[in-house]
Amino acid sequence: MTPGPDATGPPTGAKGGSGAGVGPGAEGGPGAEGGPAAEGGPGAKGGPGAKGGPGAGGSSEVGGSPGVGGGSGAGGPSPSKVALALLSVSIDLGAGRRGVDMGPSALRIAGLVPGLEALGYSVRELGTVNASGPELTPPGESRARYLPEILEVCSRSHDLLVQAMEEGLFPLVLGGDHSLSMGTATAVADVHRKRGEKIGLIWVDAHTDMNTPEITPSGNIHGMSLSVLTGKGPRELLELADGVPAVDPAHVSVIGAREVDPREREAVRASGIRVFTMSEVDERGLAVCVNEAIERATRGTAGFHVSFDLDVIDPMAAPGVGTPVPGGINYREAHLICEKMARSGQLLGFELVELNPVLDLSNRTAQLGVGLVESALGKSIL
Numbered sequence: 001m002t003p004g005p006d007a008t009g010p011p012t013g014a015k016g017g018s019g020a021g022v023g024p025g026a027e028g029g030p031g032a033e034g035g036p037a038a039e040g041g042p043g044a045k046g047g048p049g050a051k052g053g054p055g056a057g058g059s060s061e062v063g064g065s066p067g068v069g070g071g072s073g074a075g076g077p078s079p080s081k082v083a084l085a086l087l088s089v090s091i092d093l094g095a096g097r098r099g100v101d102m103g104p105s106a107l108r109i110a111g112l113v114p115g116l117e118a119l120g121y122s123v124r125e126l127g128t129v130n131a132s133g134p135e136l137t138p139p140g141e142s143r144a145r146y147l148p149e150i151l152e153v154c155s156r157s158h159d160l161l162v163q164a165m166e167e168g169l170f171p172l173v174l175g176g177d178h179s180l181s182m183g184t185a186t187a188v189a190d191v192h193r194k195r196g197e198k199i200g201l202i203w204v205d206a207h208t209d210m211n212t213p214e215i216t217p218s219g220n221i222h223g224m225s226l227s228v229l230t231g232k233g234p235r236e237l238l239e240l241a242d243g244v245p246a247v248d249p250a251h252v253s254v255i256g257a258r259e260v261d262p263r264e265r266e267a268v269r270a271s272g273i274r275v276f277t278m279s280e281v282d283e284r285g286l287a288v289c290v291n292e293a294i295e296r297a298t299r300g301t302a303g304f305h306v307s308f309d310l311d312v313i314d315p316m317a318a319p320g321v322g323t324p325v326p327g328g329i330n331y332r333e334a335h336l337i338c339e340k341m342a343r344s345g346q347l348l349g350f351e352l353v354e355l356n357p358v359l360d361l362s363n364r365t366a367q368l369g370v371g372l373v374e375s376a377l378g379k380s381i382l
Contacts, residue, residue: 082121082122082170083121083122083123083124083168083169083170084116084121084122084123084124084169084170084172084377085124085126085160085161085164085165085169085170085171085172086113086123086124086125086126086172086174087126087127087128087129087157087160087161087164087171087172087173087174087184088104088105088108088127088128088129088173088174088176089104089128089129089153089157089173089174089175089176089180089183089184090102090103090104090105090128090129090130090131090176091129091130091131091150091153091175091176091177091179091180092131092176092177092322093131093132093134093137093145093146093149093150093153093177093179093221094145094146094150094177094178094179094180094220094221094222094225095177095178095179095220095222095322095323095354096218096220096323097322097323097356098134098358099322099356099357099358099359100175100176100177100322100353100354100355100356101131101176101177102356102357102358103174103175103176103352103353103354103355103356103357103366104128104174104175104176105357106320106355106357106360106363106365106366107174107352107355107366107369107370107373108174109363109366110363110366110367110369110370111367111370112174112369112370112373115370115373115374116373116374116377119374119377119378119379121377124164124169126160126161126164127160129153129156129157129160130153131149131150131152131153132149134146137149141213141219142219143213143214143216143219144213144216144219144221144224144234145219145220145221146221147221147234147236147237150179150182150221150237151236151237151240153179153180153183154179154180154182154183154184154186154237154240155183155240156183157173157180157183157184157187158183158184158186158187158190158240159187160187161173161183161184161187161188161349162187162190162191165187165188165191165349166191170348170349171184171187171188171348171349171350171351172349172350172351172373172377173349173350173351173352173353174351174352175351175352175353175354175355176353176354177222177322177353177354178205178209178222178223178225178307178309178353178354179221179222179224179225180351180353181225181226181229181307181351181353182225182228182229182237182240183240184307184349184351185201185229185246185247185305185307185349185351186229186240186241186246188305188348188349189229189241189246189247189305190241190242190246192302192348193242193243194242195302197301197302198247198248198251198300198301198302199247199251199297199301199302199303199304199305199348200247200251200252200253200296200297200298200299200301200303200304200305201229201247201251201252201253201297201304201305201306201307202252202253202255202293202294202297202304202305202306202307202341203226203252203253203254203255203307203309204254204255204256204306204307204308204309204312204337205254205255205256205257205307205308205309205311205312206256206257206258206259206309206311206312206323206325206328207223207257207259207260207309207311207323207325208226208254208257208260208264208268208273208275209222209223209224209225209226209227210224210226210227210230210260210264210267210268210271210273211223211224211227211261211263211264211267212224212227212232212233212267213233213234215261215263215264215266215267216261217261217262217263221237222322222354223261223264224237225307226252226254226273227267227271228240228246229241229245229246229247229252230245230246230247230248230249230252230271230272230273231244231245231246231249232267232271249271249272249273250272250296251296251297251299251300251301251304252273252274252296252297253273253274253275253276253292253293253296253297254273254274254275254276255276255281255289255290255293255312255337256276256277256278256281256312256328256329257275257276257277257278258277258278258279258325258327258328259323259325274292274293274296276289276292276293278327278328278329281329286329286333286336286337287336287340290336290337290340291340294340294341294344294346297346298344298346302346302348303346303347303348304344304346304347304348305347305348305349305350305351306341306347306349306350306351306376307351307353308337308338308350308351308352308353308372308376309321309353309354310352310353310354310355310365310368310369311323311324311325311328311354312328312329312334313328313329313330313331313334313368314326314327314328314329314330315328317330317331317334317368318334318364318365318368319359319360319361319364319365320355320356320357320358320359320360320361320363320364320365320366321354321355321356321359321365322354322355322356323354324359331368334368334372335371335372335375338372338373338375338376339375339376339380341376342375342376342377342378347376350373350376350377352369352372352373355369
């Protein structure tokens with residue numbers, strides 16, 4: 001199967017939505033000005049997209065499979081030759097609401113592994129990293145709640161993924177709250193750092209997660225993850241990476257932000273990351289924004305990791321999420337993001353986080369999540 005028209009350069013993503021701004025009822029957003037729009041240089045050229053599995057599952061164009069830990073310009077190999085390293089991270093200590101620790105189980109119940117195998121992938125189970133529950137874990141410092149336990153979970157997740165990637169496996173992570181990314185995204189960055197390569201990061205989320213203990217209104221660490229990954233936060237978490245920052249802000253984009261804390265806005269604007277708010281997505285179109293995010297993530301890098309928080313999707317389509325915010329992207333737009341990631345040929349890792357089965361309806365959000373993972377790994381209609 002030949003790759004789609006975007007396979008040799010950065011794809012473009014179009015995103016609709018309800019026009020929600022930053023925070024309920026707000027119009028603007030820090031994101032549009034949060035860093036210079038990616039421009040100029042062509043994205044790293046991807047190889048031919050690998051043949052996707054049976055066409056259906058919501059994808060609209062021919063897709064390629066992800067490159068597995070390849071260097072710059074590495075295209076996606078055939079799914080039949082790719083092994084996925086599947087890691088579940090059962091944690092909700094970083095969030096302000098219980099339940100997302102059950103997300104990995106809900107995704108498995110929804111048929112994730114059979115779906116991946118139907119696409120031609122072999123799946124190696126790395127098991128589950130379990131956090132202690134809040135019943136047995138003291139919250140500790142109020143401005144960085146449960147920090148020691150979250151650090152331990154991130155460290156264990158990091159080490160498991162590094163080992164798997166060094167064996168040539170593609171990292172696929174199921175969460176769990178978004179604090180886990182400080183271990184998982186850092187693992188992808190560290191593996192490529194050892195090869196003398198940088199990575200990009202695309203953060204698909206209703207929130208920018210750029211708080212620090214000094215400015216957080218809640219003390220919930222899942223709202224600090226991207227800040228840590230880009231070089232600001234508690235020293236213990238920064239030291240998870242072999243180098244600080246784990247990811248250069250110049251290669252980082254957030255897509256779909258619509259709720260940003262007041263002091264966090266200042267941090268976003270000063271950070272150098274690029275934020276495509278829902279306001280910008282509504283005005284310019286999702287495809288354009290996703291294309292620019294991919295171009296930014298692949299300029300001078302080995303490829304990019306995707307951290308996909310299900311709360312980016314409107315609660316009408318995805319009710320079972322940890323921190324729902326009205327005015328998100330719809331079902332098809334969520335698939336479009338994932339399809340374009342696959343067609344880029346530059347995907348180095350993928351994680352799906354913040355699924356909360358306690359708030360879901362008949363496992364509907366988990367089923368949507370399974371479809372999104374399949375689209376990111378190359379499932380297409382034709």
